[in-house]
Amino acid sequence: MLKVGIVVVLAALLMFAWRAAASAGSTQERRASAPPPGQHGIIETGLHPDGQKIGSERGIELVGGNGLIEYSECGPGELLQVRSSTKGLLCFTVRAWPGTDGFLQVKIPETYYIKGDSVRHQTKATLITEGGDKKTYDIRPDEWTPVGEGADPDNGPETLIELRTKAAS
Numbered sequence: 106m107l108k109v110g111i112v113v114v115l116a117a118l119l120m121f122a123w124r125a126a127a128s129a130g131s132t133q134e135r136r137a138s139a140p141p142p143g144q145h146g147i148i149e150t151g152l153h154p155d156g157q158k159i160g161s162e163r164g165i166e167l168v169g170g171n172g173l174i175e176y177s178e179c180g181p182g183e184l185l186q187v188r189s190s191t192k193g194l195l196c197f198t199v200r201a202w203p204g205t206d207g208f209l210q211v212k213i214p215e216t217y218y219i220k221g222d223s224v225r226h227q228t229k230a231t232l233i234t235e236g237g238d239k240k241t242y243d244i245r246p247d248e249w250t251p252v253g254e255g256a257d258p259d260n261g262p263e264t265l266i267e268l269r270t271k272a273a274s
Contacts, residue, residue: 153209164192166212173200173207174268185222185244187265190215190254199226199270207270216265217255221246226270232263239266246273 153159156167159176167176177184179196187195191214199222201207207226221228221244228244232253240263244250253263 163195165195165214168210168212170209171207173205174198174209174270175200183223185226185228185268185270186220187213187216188218188249188255189213189265190217190262197268199224199228201226201270201272203272205272207268209268211265211268213265215253215262217251217253218249219244219252219265220249223247225273227273229269230265231267231269233266234263235261 153167153170153176156176160166163176174185175198177196177198179186179194182198184196185199187197189195195213197209199207216230216232219228219230219242223246225246228246229241230244230250230252231239231241233239240252242250242252242256252265254260
């Protein structure tokens with residue numbers, strides 16, 4: 106009987122040691138994946154991952170957001186797409202699900218068309234004219250929506266300053 110008790114105690118100690126080791130490993134993994142001291146994730150700071158690098162490469166500004174709309178390389182997939190006379194085609198991935206709203210503040214000059222993603226997120230785009238007037242457009246899912254000069258050549262160039270998405274119910 107004493108041997109059985111010792112075996113049970115040893116098994117319990119081994120189980121405790123195993124759980125402690127597993128927990129320590131996951132803590133180390135969390136620390137390794139955490140941003141360096143003084144830097145935070147996109148939701149905490151509103152900064153776009155690699156925003157400065159992407160901005161300098163593409164000649165646009167990724168000002169801020171909540172992490173649910175991110176710049177992506179264009180290609181096949183369910184992307185929100187923006188056409189600019191000066192910057193060409195730019196693409197964004199939308200990660201909004203029911204109950205969430207995504208937003209991204211940008212500066213993309215001379216935007217003339219925006220195509221909503223094929224996931225059917227409800228999208229609104231805010232553009233600003235050279236005179237400083239703001240205009241908000243409803244962007245149709247999976248279709249090109251003319252904005253700025255694309256909507257009316259008399260509008261003059263407009264700069265895309267914000268994208269907002271909401272998951273369709």
